[in-house]
Amino acid sequence: MAAQSGAILVINSGSSSVKFALFAAHxxxxxxNSGALEQIGLVHGRFYLKDSTGKTLFEQEPVLENHxxxxxxxxxxxxxxxxxxxLCAVGHRVVHGGADCDCxxxxxxxxxxxxxxxxxxxxxxxxxxLAGLAAVRELQPDLPQIACFDTAFxxxxxxxxxxxxxxxxxxxxxxxxxxxxxxxxxxxxDALRKDGVDVEHERIVVAHLGNGASLCALRNxxxxxxxxGFSTLAGLMMGTRSGDVDPGAVLHLLxxxxxxxxxxxxxxxxxxxxxxxxxxxxxxxxxxxxxxxxAAREAIDLFCYRARQxxxxxxxxxxxxxRFVFTGGMGANAPEIRSRICEGLSYLGITLDSKANGAGAxxxxxxxxxxxxxxxxxxxEYMIARHVLRVTTGQLAKVEA
Numbered sequence: 001m002a003a004q005s006g007a008i009l010v011i012n013s014g015s016s017s018v019k020f021a022l023f024a025a026h027x028x029x030x031x032x033n034s035g036a037l038e039q040i041g042l043v044h045g046r047f048y049l050k051d052s053t054g055k056t057l058f059e060q061e062p063v064l065e066n067h068x069x070x071x072x073x074x075x076x077x078x079x080x081x082x083x084x085x086x087l088c089a090v091g092h093r094v095v096h097g098g099a100d101c102d103c104x105x106x107x108x109x110x111x112x113x114x115x116x117x118x119x120x121x122x123x124x125x126x127x128x129x130l131a132g133l134a135a136v137r138e139l140q141p142d143l144p145q146i147a148c149f150d151t152a153f154x155x156x157x158x159x160x161x162x163x164x165x166x167x168x169x170x171x172x173x174x175x176x177x178x179x180x181x182x183x184x185x186x187x188x189x190d191a192l193r194k195d196g197v198d199v200e201h202e203r204i205v206v207a208h209l210g211n212g213a214s215l216c217a218l219r220n221x222x223x224x225x226x227x228x229g230f231s232t233l234a235g236l237m238m239g240t241r242s243g244d245v246d247p248g249a250v251l252h253l254l255x256x257x258x259x260x261x262x263x264x265x266x267x268x269x270x271x272x273x274x275x276x277x278x279x280x281x282x283x284x285x286x287x288x289x290x291x292x293x294x295a296a297r298e299a300i301d302l303f304c305y306r307a308r309q310x311x312x313x314x315x316x317x318x319x320x321x322x323r324f325v326f327t328g329g330m331g332a333n334a335p336e337i338r339s340r341i342c343e344g345l346s347y348l349g350i351t352l353d354s355k356a357n358g359a360g361a362x363x364x365x366x367x368x369x370x371x372x373x374x375x376x377x378x379x380x381e382y383m384i385a386r387h388v389l390r391v392t393t394g395q396l397a398k399v400e401a
Contacts, residue, residue: 007025023385032052047060075140091387092147099178121178146387148183154216157179161225204325205315324342325375326338349369349371
């Protein structure tokens with residue numbers, strides 16, 4: 001396939017939206033445009049496209065009945081934007097790849113069947129990831145599709161970090177700790193390396209903070225521990241997901257409270273976290289704007305408290321800490337949350353420069369601080385495009401900075 005002459009479409013399918021980006025398929029992988037189709041299944045949808053500078057090329061309000069209809073509209077618009085250049089391949093973010101998917105893979109019927117079995121481990125994500133793959137296949141069956149897994153980056157976890165405390169037969173049956181947000185962590189490692197950071201020798205923790213949130217400990221540029229585990233539910237509290245909850249509380253809900261498994265699943269995935277604790281919103285921006293409300297303030301306090309706890313725990317896996325990096329929508333864009341998480345962590349060598357933090361600088365630690373703290377926005381779409389280029393050309397693309 002002559003991937004160098006065409007373009008790569010990257011798709012991230014959610015429950016009611018499809019985010020996308022289009023890249024020229026050569027080694028530099030310049031972003032051509034990006035956008036989203038939102039409010040799928042509702043009366044009034046939204047479809048917008050922006051160029052590489054962020055300028056809006058168009059914005060429409062089509063009726064988007066389902067993912068297939070949304071992707072049909074997207075592919076038509078992409079071909080118009082390419083003006084005759086071929087669309088060479090589509091890369092998909094797939095949240096869970098299980099124990100066997102340790103690298104991006106061409107999508108096949110066999111792989112799709114394997115991923116169907118993993119839906120209970122990521123019920124908010126995988127059904128929609130797979131719906132995007134199926135819709136593209138139906139619309140353009142000859143177009144190569146590459147599945148890029150958020151779990152693949154964490155295949156480097158030591159065995160001791162993968163183990164649960166359940167009996168061994170459950171571990172052998174695939175109940176283990178997997179880790180997620182791997183595409184984001186992979187981008188951060190690559191960006192640090194390009195900036196001259198010695199990632200092979202530094203002990204680094206990255207906090208991916210957004211509607212989904214996790215932290216990852218890195219040694220030699222590889223994942224050695226992370227806060228998410230068997231599912232996308234574990235670890236730090238999130239927008240609507242609970243994060244860590246005493247299993248005894250879950251059993252109590254099932255037995256004493258008589259809740260069904262489906263009701264408990266919905267509670268933990270969709271009604272908890274920031275939204276559940278505040279009773280207001282899952283969006284940290286809204287909670288910060290309403291911080292005078294005691295419930296909003298408590299949700300913010302709890303999120304930052306739990307993030308500090310997890311950071312402290314990850315330093316034990318590394319034997320110390322040399323660099324702490326914030327990423328994700330909240331991590332890169334919410335200076336107050338960064339400041340609140342870093343409060344009281346001077347014992348780790350963390351001291352922020354309040355002006356640099358408020359201004360959104362890349363390095364936000366105080367001059368001369370023992371530990372470097374940074375904030376940068378990861379680009380998962382770019383990482384997916386890189387993987388697609390590697391797979392479809394059969395060689396490692398040396399991407400320039």
